Amino acid sequence: MPELFTVSTPHAALQKLFDHLSRPIAIETIPTAAALDRVLIESPIATSALPAFARSTMDGYAVRAADTFGASEALPAYLTVMGECPMGQAPTVEVRAGQAAVIHTGGMLPDGADAVVQIERTQKTTETEIEVMRAVAPGENVLQVGEDVKPGDQLFSTGHVLRPQDLGGLMAMGITHVTVARQPRVGTLATGDEVIDPQFEPQPGQVRDVNTYSISGIVTRAGGVAQSGGIIRDNFDALYQAAKDLIDQSDALVLSAGSSVSVRDMTSDVIERLGKPGVLVHGVSIKPGKPTILAVCDGKPVFGLPGNPVSALVVGDLFITPTLWRLQGCARPPHQNTMKARLTHNLASVPGRVDYIQVKLIDRDGEVWAEPVFGKSNLIYTLVKSDGMMIIPIDANGVAAGEMVEVKLF
């Protein structure tokens, strides 16, 4: 029997999909405080300096540096304390030659002062006089105006995923709202006459829906919002209608179809009718997940997954996750969480195919080992028992026990 479809390499398949994504990035403006892990689309320009005034980085005395030159423990400089710089206000005191003012960390430098002497380097001689036992250079222990940000600075690059400190950085500039990519809505449909809603008790021959929930988790982690269109019978009209309704309200569509040849063909036909150019890739040189369909319908990505649970994770990693970041205009998706480990078993592989192997990480004498969790790709609990997947590259014959491998952590 001939191959039913010609297979693409994962890289070529993703590229083909990307080449046909034509919709502009949907954007929205939201409070910065709620923008963690969102993709920044309009990168603000600094309109003011940060800090806006020279600030002390120490508790001590604001001084003129020149007054401390040559000071040492043996030969201290004597300065008259003129007052204190209050926090949160411009100091009213001015520091002239031979004078100093008490200043706290973060306090604004008074006029005339150009440096701060740490309190630990001084000693009080009277209520209004100190000994300075160490010279400071001009600018020492001072944050200069604009040392953090200068007016006109581009604060972020476009497509940046906002992290905790980025929210702080935006707020420091008074940017309380940001324009970010809208979270892509990803419609998911499970198909199969045997698939039922998990809340029901399966009758003989029936199985509960698994992929709707796994895929929803994958979508969430890639910044999207999953919306389930439910479970559809293996019937062309029913599947087409459900897919059409769902894609109209979504930015992307995932069909988790059965793995049988007839169902695969039906899924492909349904996708062809959803929009142009339709199916781009039907079959990828990966294991598991070979019968994957990648399509673009009127500018929206559509994924046809073989129904087994392991494929969903593999196709998610290879195609769904990068596509969702791309839909958000993300220049550089968050680095995937990986770990090096030593492989416990020899693993054979067929060149020309990328193999995903589920592994458990175990500790042996203080070293991390990756132990393959063998099991058919129809078994969801092989995934539950795994900590991650290792990849055998397309050109490899296999990996020998004891070799270091990279594990993508779940």
Place this chain on the structure above:
Amino acid sequence: MPELFTVSTPHAALQKLFDHLSRPIAIETIPTAAALDRVLIESPIATSALPAFARSTMDGYAVRAADTFGASEALPAYLTVMGECPMGQAPTVEVRAGQAAVIHTGGMLPDGADAVVQIERTQKTTETEIEVMRAVAPGENVLQVGEDVKPGDQLFSTGHVLRPQDLGGLMAMGITHVTVARQPRVGTLATGDEVIDPQFEPQPGQVRDVNTYSISGIVTRAGGVAQSGGIIRDNFDALYQAAKDLIDQSDALVLSAGSSVSVRDMTSDVIERLGKPGVLVHGVSIKPGKPTILAVCDGKPVFGLPGNPVSALVVGDLFITPTLWRLQGCARPPHQNTMKARLTHNLASVPGRVDYIQVKLIDRDGEVWAEPVFGKSNLIYTLVKSDGMMIIPIDANGVAAGEMVEVKLF
């Protein structure tokens, strides 16, 4: 001037904090579909087998394996096709000696059959007869009852963080609700006479609040929910009252205080009054972040952070994040996202102190290098420009340029 406090190593400090956390883990029952990244507290036991019936893993024919023994392309076995196994139902057909039934991937094996022959290994001779060109062993291409899960199996370990496939695995067993740790509510207070709400325009001497937002992001990433108590003046009564009100409604408290000695002392005094045993650690051998306060007040963790933005990230990494996972009863927090890179510069360090150095990852001839982003720890944009932090361990004198280092990615 003497040291104001004795410093602890980060490890000892965290251990001391953990030793005093005495509250039971707060739990709640939520829909499984909404439980991504939550910590499972009651691990369900399987009450039924998965799969619940023997299923085909291929498109083909359900057969008695014995009928195919010795079959080859040269000498095929001939079987009579008695019907088709419908998807989602128990087959009504029975397979007897010399017989076969059409079956699809995922279909239920009919009575009498014990194996499946792939369709590719067969040929139709008439409407009701096939040639089988390869022998199959009993059980071949079949998922057996309970092969994935057996009744009585413990499905997860307690304290497991739920991943996409875990949601699928729970749903496969009909577990539509799960008992998980409640997300810890973390109160945050910013203090300082100079600190203002970011929506306002700072006057000379004033700066916008940064740490409330960075810390909130850190809390979110560790599974908690941040609730801000606002910005409090440097006044003991005001700070005590705000802290008391907030900790009463929270599971943990973070005070982002000023870095000046007087404010640090006030924070410590306030914490002492919030509950027993009070301050456990005042000063940690890290840079930046040395003046950190760790406390437990009536069973709840309290963190006093030096006010500078870099410290918040360091203290978050070392103390807040592990504590929040622990409050959720998490046995094994998600592995932190790290990456190996080659260091671009020599970095000196003082033994007896853990140094956190902000780095940018750059590509040089296809290799990843970590380039330190130098800047005072008061500068928030040094963090914005960084991709992660590298750590110089407590016993090291420094790290030489060209060495491989591990970078904790933000």
